[in-house]
Amino acid sequence: MSAAIHTGGCQCGAVRYRAEGEIGFPHLCHCRMCQKAAGNYFMPLGGVMHENFKLTRGEPAWFRSSETVRRGFCEKCGTPLFYDGSSDHMSITLGSLDDPQSVKPELQTNLAHKMSWFGELDHLQHDNAMDITEEQEKTVSASSNQHPDHDTEVWPPGNRHAEGQS
Structure with missing residues (x-):
């Protein structure tokens, strides 16, 4: 049986990584520092042992x-990527995985800072008129500067068609 391989990176593709094996302690952190670092209400994180983690493109910028704790992010596009807490593992932001659906959070931490209204989210009204149409999605995709959810040999793409993008 082969070990799981997880790849990921930032939105623009300047920083890419590879993690081998299980991503441990997948969780949602609600602490105020993670909220600020993510620009969101929580940060989904999971750990991979340092020896099983490798940068495959670029270098992250770091903020202590x-x-x-130091936090790694892409200096070009700002994507939060890593949480390095001076331990035996590197925590990666689960949303930066190429397949974020592959790692399901198993618990939450720092609930004192969790938004009190989270339990109500599933009951929010859905406005179908605001959903992106297939035509709009094609238009955005054709001009997107977002790196695809897989490794590429070249970044940035000088010729978008050479990367298999349209």
């Missing part, structure tokens, strides 16, 4: 958010 506390004495014991």
Whole structure:
């Protein structure tokens, strides 16, 4: 049986990584630092042992958010990618995985900062008129500068067709 291989990276493709094996402790962190770092209400994280983690393109920029934690992000597009807490593993943001559906969070941490209204989200009204149409999605896709959800040999693509993109 072969070990799971997870790849991922930032939105623009300047920083890419590879993680082999299980992504441990997949969780949603609600602490205020993670909220600020993600620009969101929580940050989904999971850990991979340092020896099973490798950058495959580019180098992240780092911000030391506390004495014991540094956070890696893409300097070009700002995508939050890593949480390095000076331990035996590197935490990766689960949304930066090429297949984020492959790792399901198993728990939550720092609930004192969790939004009190999260339990109501499934009951929010859905406005179908605001959903992107197939035609709009094609238009956005044709001009998108977002890196595809797979490794590419070249970044940025000088010739979009050479990368199999249309």
